[in-house]
Amino acid sequence: MRSRDWDVVVVGSVNADLVVGVDRRPAPGETVLGSDLATHPGGKGANQAVAAARLGARAALVGRIGDDGHGALLRGALAADGVGLDRLATTPGVPTGVAMITVGPDGDNSIVVSPGANARLDPADVARARDVIAGASVVSLQLEVPLPAVEAAARIAAEAGGRVVLNLSPPAAVPDELLALCDPLVVNEHEAAFLLGAGARAEDPAAMAAALARSGPRSVVVTCGADGAVVADGAGPEGAGGTVRIASPTVEPVDTTGAGDAFTAALCLRLARGDSPPDAARLAVRAGAAAVRRPGAQSSFPTPDELPDPAPGG
Template sequence: MKNKIVVVGSTNMDMVVKTGHIPKPGETVLGGTFFMNPGGKGANQAVAVARLGGDVTFISKIGNDIFGKQSTKIFDDEGVDIGGIYAEVNSPSGIALITVDDKGENSIVVAPGANAFLNADNVQSAFDKYPQASVLLVQLEIPMETVEAAINYARSKSITVILNPAPMNKAVAKFLDKIDIITPNAHEAEALSNHTITDVDSAIVAAKKIQQQGVKTVIITLGEEGAILLTEDEVHHISTPKVEAIDSTAAGDVFNGAFAVALSEGKSLKNAVTFACRAAAIAVTKMGAQSSIPYRNEILLTYFD
């Protein structure tokens, strides 16, 4: 049985340049390939949930412009419930400028646009439509007070809260004790724990330092090294399939969406993280954000060593 997943977060249009290397300050790099791709951490995660078989509602705010209209149509086509999408007449839709190098690494600048106007009242009104929700997935590309409002509402309804603390904002520390599961990458985990991560063992130490701040379960994603899962009772290092990475832009979002789906289906935390690692491994073999998100049958049919 799968339960309703509510994703609260951002919607952007990604403008991507694929080039040999990411420019240093003051440097101009000539050459490369340009394309536009729908993105935003919230939108990516919502689409990931839908493609991977989850029942998902997305709460977000778009501009009353062509990008906003395109995004809404994409969500509807993907099977994302758009009952929580609001239009902001006084701001354009969010955009992200992304440079991807020939190793698949990326550099991203985000102009939040309408995302900055998603507020607590929007979240409350949308949530009230879905009393059957069992999982909340939220990130930090929207105002912190909106993130906190979503978390507080979910807790009041005994909804499992998953926080993906990206992009990192240390203000999140004030409500870590209200979160069930947190899913930072290594850089975010370092900021939360004040502990340098150089390998799996140091990641475990960082996870324990984050857990001491009140969150029950800590999952640190480590790229090609997989993920660390720390619960109140156990710790696991879960490996990821070895693939040739092309673009890591939405890998974290795919991981979080896949993890939420597996959790909503009643899988164990360890099995949910394993499923998420496999989904993210497929995503990095493709260019773009939402264009790289796999469908469930791709995970089931793909052979991994």
């Protein structure tokens, strides 16, 4: 087997999360007072790179930030967790991506995302990062950056013999050629229903995973929050080779922000180290459960000794 420079390379977004607590959301034309503004590092790409590194992966990130204070903050946070940043480009004159989040008293949130530099990531950036992407055991992709960049990264990874993991978030239609490279495609139940179309929301997660596997990906993982995950392995032209349910440890949730990114990062790490998708998912549900026990996204991501014990029978 070819020696790889990186366990996990993430091609994705880097955002500053700007969070304000409010007693109630303003009506149109109304102003309300909120809490002090809190700024946290975020973005699905950065989150997954940090979560993987914190679990012990050799992780790198391909993406774009702006030449502003948020960009400097985010680069520093990524470097502090040991993420490789040689292919994290700075876009002059363009702001770093920002998520503006208001959180109500019941913990629900409303989010407006300004992609900023993330929207400038293109196939030329990916081509310049070819050495890093081709040197990865697993390349993790999401859809908070333009689809052409995602497709270009998947092709480079596949041509180099790496494994392509696509977290279809936020949900969007993607070409069959991209789905065919996914091993696995990672979706939650809503994203699975989006791909499967009308009527899918009534489906059991195992049925959705099997149906998605028959649609082209080499394997599929459907995440189910506190109920764990379902893995459909061995997919291809003849369909899936069966589904496996993975139970999640029971924990007291504080904040679910970033739990899906912690799950995907742990899944990628274990796949990079040779686990099958079901075995990788057994660690991933523990990482996702650990992340809900603390507030925030990157601030909640666990180290190996912070993972909860596996669920009974898991």
